[in-house]
Amino acid sequence: MIIALAAFVLGLILGSFLNVCIVRLPKDESIVFPASKCPKCGAAIKAYDNIPVLSYLFLRGRCRACGQPISARYPFVELLTGAVTALFVHRWLGSPAWLAVSLLAAYVLIIVSVIDFETMMISDAFSLALFLLGMGGSLANPFYEGSWAARLGYSALGAAAGAGFIWGLALLGKVLYKKDAVGEGDIFLMGGIGALCGWQGVITAVVMASFFGSIYGLSLLLLKRADRMSHMPFGPFLALGAAINLYRLVRPEDFFLTLPF
Secondary structure: OHHHHHHHHHHHHHHHHHHHHHHHHHHOOOOOOOOOEOOOOOOEOOHHHOOOOHHHHHOOOEOOOOOOEOOOHHHHHHHHHHHHHHHHHHHHOOOHHHHHHHHHHHHHHHHHHHHHHHHOOOOHHHHHHHHHHHHHOOOOOOOOOOOHHHHHHHHHHHHHHHHHHHHHHHHHHHHHHOOOOOOHHHHHHHHHHHHHHHHHHHHHHHHHHHHHHHHHHHHHHHOOOOOOOOOOOOHHHHHHHHHHHHHOOOOHHHHOOOOOO
C-alpha cells in the first residue's frame, strides 16, 4: 500500500512533466527551458503554483496573474499518470525491467493520446519510441517466450502485424467511404504497439479501441457535438487498448466464451 501510494505521488509529478511535453512538443519547443508559464498571459508560474493537482484546486482552476481559466486537462493528465504509475508498479514490481519498459511506454501513450485529441496528429517520433521500447524490452517481456532471438522475432512480428492490420483497415475504409478512414499516424502507432504487445495484443487492442471509440462517437452524436461524417481521433483508443495489454495481456480467445459442444 505504501509503495503504491508513493508510486501515485511520483506519477503526479511525472504527469506535470507530461503536460509540458504535450504543450511544447507539437510546437517543437524545448521541454526543459524556459520555466512553465501561463498559456494565456505568459506569466511565469511560481513553484508553489505548480504543485500537481493541489495548485489547480487551490487556485480554483485559474491563473494567479491574469485570472483566466486553466484547462482541466492539466490535473486530469496528472491524476491519470499517477493512477497508471501506481497500477503498473503494483502489477510489475517483481519484474523491474519490464516495469520500466511498460511505464515508459504508458507515458508515451498518454502524451500521444492527448496530442491526438487536441491536434488530430500523431508524430512518428512517438511511434518510433514505442517500437524501440518494444524491441529493446523484448528480452524482459513477460508475454514472450524462448531465446533472445525468438523474443526479438515475436516483437518484430507484432510490429509488422500492427502496422499491416491498420494499413488494411485504412485501405478498406478508403474503398468503402471514398476518403481516409484511418490516419497514417495510426498505422505507425500500431506498429509500435505491436512491438510491445505482440500480434495477439494487436488484435485485442484494435477490438478494444473500436469498442471504446464507438462509445465515444455515439456519445458525441447523442450530445449533438458531432455528426456521422465528423472526424474523430482513433489514436487515443488504440493507446487505451495498448495500455490495458501492457498491464495484463488480453488474448483473442479471452473475448469468447467456451461453448459447451
